[in-house]
Amino acid sequence: MLTSAVSAVADPSSIRLTTLTHGGGCGCKIAPAVLREALAGVSGGFPHPDLLVGSATADDAAVFRLNDQQALVATTDFFMPIVDDPRDFGRIAATNAISDVYAMGATPILALAILGMPINTLPLEVIRRIMEGGADVCRTAGIALAGGHSIDSPEPIYGLAVMGLVAPAQLKRNDTARPGDVLILGKPLGVGVLSAAFKKGLLDTAGYAELLAVTTQLNQVGQALGALAGVHAMTDVTGFGLLGHLLEICRGSGLAASVQFSALPILPTALQLTPQGIGPGAIERNWASYGHEVQLDPNLPDWAWRLLCDPQTSGGLLVSCAPETVGSVLESFHGADFAEAARIGMLxxxxxxVTVQEL
Known part of the structure; x- marks a missing residue:
C-alpha cells in the first residue's frame, strides 16, 4: 500500500506541503485566551525544589537544577509546514525549536525529532528531506540529534524536543524584568504576513528570501546575552506575536510596557502586504485574546495592530535590560549578524x- 502510494508521485518537488494543512508555522498555536482557559486549574504536577522554571509563567522552557553550577533546560516545539520546500521546512522548524533554549540564556546540547507524516500521501523522499533539513540545523548549532518519535498523521508535522544546559546564575526568565528596563528586539517582524502571502501565491522571490533568512537564523546570541548581568529578562517572539510575548513579560514581572512603533524592525515586504489585509487568521485570534490590554496611539496606521499581533515563526529574541547595558546587548546582536536588532521601548x-506610540 505504501509502495504504490509513494510511487504514484513521480516528482517529489511537485508536492506543495502548505496545501496539506489548515495552518502553518507558529500560526498554528492555540489562541492565547483559549490556551489560558484550557490550562486553568490544571495541576503543574508534583512541586520540586529544584524546578527553577515550570509552567506558571508561560516561559520558553522548563528548567531543572542539577547542581549549583548547572541546570537542565528542556523544551519542545513542532508545527505544520510554513513553506513548500521540505528541506526549508525542516530547517525552519528546527531553528524555531532550538530558539527556546537560547531564549533562556542556555546552550543546547541534545535534540529529539518529533515527526508526524501522512505516509500514504507524501513520498518518502519528501519526508527524508524534511528530516535532513532539521539535521542540518542541529549540526550548525553543534548539538546531537539523537533519535525521536514518529506517527502516521493526516497533516505533516515536524519539530524537535531540545535540551540544554545553563548556569543557574545566568538563567534568563520572562518574569524578572525591572522598572526602567529597555526593550530590544533581535529580528524584524512580519513572518506571519509573508507566510500567508506565500500560501496564497502572492509572495515574490525577494519576499521568500526575506522569510527564509529570518526563520533559519539561529538565535545563538542568546548564550552571550545570558552572560550579561544587565539582561534581566528574555523571551523569543513566536506565535502570539510581539504584543503577546511582551505581555507575558509584563504580567510575570508586574510592569507596564511602552513600544515605539516607528522603531520596530519590520520586513520590507511585510510593510507592503500588511496594509492590504494579508496575513494569517492567528492575527485576529491574538488580538481577540489580549487586545484589551493594549492601548494604541490613534495616529498609528489602521493596520499597525496587525503587525504587532502577527505570529512569528522562529522570531527574534526580546530582551529586557538595564539602560547601561543597551550598548552591550546591541553590540552582541550586531556582532552575531542580527543587523536589524533595535531598541523598541521601555518598561x-x-x-x-502595553502602550504603543507612533513616535
Missing amino acids: ASGMPG
Whole structure:
C-alpha cells in the first residue's frame, strides 16, 4: 500500500506541503485566551525544589537544577509546514525549536525529532528531506540529534524536543524584568504576513528570501546575552506575536510596557502586504485574546495592530535590560549578524499592559 502510494508521485518537488494543512508555522498555536482557559486549574504536577522554571509563567522552557553550577533546560516545539520546500521546512522548524533554549540564556546540547507524516500521501523522499533539513540545523548549532518519535498523521508535522544546559546564575526568565528596563528586539517582524502571502501565491522571490533568512537564523546570541548581568529578562517572539510575548513579560514581572512603533524592525515586504489585509487568521485570534490590554496611539496606521499581533515563526529574541547595558546587548546582536536588532521601548512600574506610540 505504501509502495504504490509513494510511487504514484513521480516528482517529489511537485508536492506543495502548505496545501496539506489548515495552518502553518507558529500560526498554528492555540489562541492565547483559549490556551489560558484550557490550562486553568490544571495541576503543574508534583512541586520540586529544584524546578527553577515550570509552567506558571508561560516561559520558553522548563528548567531543572542539577547542581549549583548547572541546570537542565528542556523544551519542545513542532508545527505544520510554513513553506513548500521540505528541506526549508525542516530547517525552519528546527531553528524555531532550538530558539527556546537560547531564549533562556542556555546552550543546547541534545535534540529529539518529533515527526508526524501522512505516509500514504507524501513520498518518502519528501519526508527524508524534511528530516535532513532539521539535521542540518542541529549540526550548525553543534548539538546531537539523537533519535525521536514518529506517527502516521493526516497533516505533516515536524519539530524537535531540545535540551540544554545553563548556569543557574545566568538563567534568563520572562518574569524578572525591572522598572526602567529597555526593550530590544533581535529580528524584524512580519513572518506571519509573508507566510500567508506565500500560501496564497502572492509572495515574490525577494519576499521568500526575506522569510527564509529570518526563520533559519539561529538565535545563538542568546548564550552571550545570558552572560550579561544587565539582561534581566528574555523571551523569543513566536506565535502570539510581539504584543503577546511582551505581555507575558509584563504580567510575570508586574510592569507596564511602552513600544515605539516607528522603531520596530519590520520586513520590507511585510510593510507592503500588511496594509492590504494579508496575513494569517492567528492575527485576529491574538488580538481577540489580549487586545484589551493594549492601548494604541490613534495616529498609528489602521493596520499597525496587525503587525504587532502577527505570529512569528522562529522570531527574534526580546530582551529586557538595564539602560547601561543597551550598548552591550546591541553590540552582541550586531556582532552575531542580527543587523536589524533595535531598541523598541521601555518598561515601567504600573498595571501590566502595553502602550504603543507612533513616535
